[in-house]
Amino acid sequence: MPVIRKKEKKEIGHISTSSLPDIVFMILFFFMVSTSMKETELVVKFKAPQATEIQKLENKSLVSYIYVGPPVESLQAKFGSAPQIQLNNSFSTPQEIGQFIASERDALNEADRNKMTVCLKADKDTRMGIITDIKQELRKAEAYKISYASVKAVGNLK
Amino acid sequence: MARKTPEINASSMADVAFLLLIFFLVATTMDIDSGLNRVLPPWSEQQTDAPDIRERNLMLVHVNKYDQIAVQGELVQVSQLKDRAKEWVLNTSNDSNLPEKKNETIDFIGEYPVSQGVISLQNDRGTSYEMYIKVQNELTRAFNEIRDELSKAHFGRPYAELDKEQQDAIADAVPMKISEAEPQNIK
Numbered sequence: 462m463p464v465i466r467k468k469e470k471k472e473i474g475h476i477s478t479s480s481l482p483d484i485v486f487m488i489l490f491f492f493m494v495s496t497s498m499k500e501t502e503l504v505v506k507f508k509a510p511q512a513t514e515i516q517k518l519e520n521k522s523l524v525s526y527i528y529v530g531p532p533v534e535s536l537q538a539k540f541g542s543a544p545q546i547q548l549n550n551s552f553s554t555p556q557e558i559g560q561f562i563a564s565e566r567d568a569l570n571e572a573d574r575n576k577m578t579v580c581l582k583a584d585k586d587t588r589m590g591i592i593t594d595i596k597q598e599l600r601k602a603e604a605y606k607i608s609y610a611s612v613k614a615v616g617n618l619k
Numbered sequence: 620m621a622r623k624t625p626e627i628n629a630s631s632m633a634d635v636a637f638l639l640l641i642f643f644l645v646a647t648t649m650d651i652d653s654g655l656n657r658v659l660p661p662w663s664e665q666q667t668d669a670p671d672i673r674e675r676n677l678m679l680v681h682v683n684k685y686d687q688i689a690v691q692g693e694l695v696q697v698s699q700l701k702d703r704a705k706e707w708v709l710n711t712s713n714d715s716n717l718p719e720k721k722n723e724t725i726d727f728i729g730e731y732p733v734s735q736g737v738i739s740l741q742n743d744r745g746t747s748y749e750m751y752i753k754v755q756n757e758l759t760r761a762f763n764e765i766r767d768e769l770s771k772a773h774f775g776r777p778y779a780e781l782d783k784e785q786q787d788a789i790a791d792a793v794p795m796k797i798s799e800a801e802p803q804n805i806k
Contacts, residue, residue, distance in 0.1 A: 478630070478633065479629065481633040482629065482632035482633045482635075482636050485633055485636035485637055485640055486636050488640055489636055489639050489640040489643060492640065492643045492644060492647065493643055493647075496643065496647035496648060497647055497648060498646060498647055498648075509654075510748060510749045510752040510753070511752075512654075512655055512752055512753075512755075512756040513756060513760060514655065514756050514759040514760050514763055515653040515654055515655060516653060516654070516655070516656050517651055517652070517653045518651070518652040518653065518654070521652070524652065578656075580652055580654065581654075583748050584748065585747070585748055585749035585752070586747065586748070586749065587747070587748040588744060588745055588746065588747060588748070589742045589743065589744055589745070589746040589747070589748060589751055590744030590745065592748055592751070593742070593744060596659060596799070597662075599659060600659050600660065600661065600662035601662045603661070603662070604659075605658050605659045605660075605661065606656070606657075606658055606659075607656070607657050607658070607659055608652070608654040608655065608656045608657070609654045609655045609657065609752055609755065610652060610653070610654040611653070611654050611655060611752055611756075612653075613653070
């Protein structure tokens with residue numbers, strides 16, 4: 462009996478891996494389709510507040526981002542820990558928002574310009590003062606559509 | 620002829636694919652941005668007074684720097700806010716202190732008394748963003764629930780399951796009027 466068993470084991474051989482590339486390519490394509498490239502390096506850290514009535518932002522190419530939050534740890538020695546505004550890849554003042562919006566708008570098609578949305582990604586511990594300043598600047602820059610980034614709350618908000 | 624072509628060694632294909640896969644995993648993000656969508660009022664140079672809205676049509680929501688909420692000058696909790704807003708907008712008893720309604724003809728629905736109420740949200744510079752979003756969320760929830768109820772009454776389905784035209788009709792009947800007022804300091 463043991464002799465026969467040994468023979469059976471040899472017959473199994475190794476598993477064919479010829480379909481492995483296909484499987485990996487499948488996963489690859491899934492990730493290519495469902496993800497998007499990181500465009501900005503965050504210099505502020507933020508934890509979005511929770512909300513239940515959130516809506517998805519439809520067209521990513523029409524969205525401009527403004528980040529608000531305390532600088533990341535590595536930059537805190539230089540910039541302190543007070544909340545800062547980040548436009549593109551660097552810290553900015555509220556006064557620079559007008560220019561930022563203008564350049565973002567210029568990058569869009571003529572037809573899409575009035576559909577531009579500003580996504581405000583602010584840390585939940587920020588005070589409203591800085592947010593209000595941003596909102597005032599956005600109104601001046603005629604960027605009226607705004608989305609307060611928030612994450613889906615699990616269960617009830619209390 | 621075809622038989623003679625040698626088979627290409629494809630054993631490294633998996634490695635190449637894995638390499639690409641890992642590159643995409645690292646270089647991309649998957650999060651879909653979501654948030655509360657709002658439309659800001661246009662900017663005007665001179666600080667204009669609030670547009671002419673009758674007092675009964677205006678619900679004032681204040682949030683002060685201690686994150687306390689006041690509705691029409693009365694202190695409330697976040698959990699009460701949604702029901703207060705809903706009650707106020709719906710005005711089921713046609714109270715003369717609550718917002719007036721104007722009959723409008725809307726596709727699919729027909730004649731419907733559209734509430735003229737506007738919720739004005741005012742915050743202090745010291746209000747925390749988290750509380751502000753919570754308040755915005757509760758107010759949105761009030762409107763969404765009203766829309767859902769109307770949608771169920773007319774179409775027998777919740778608002779989210781309606782098609783585009785029906786959603787627009789419901790949105791016309793229950794306009795989400797939340798005004799983010801000019802900044803001011805609130806005691």
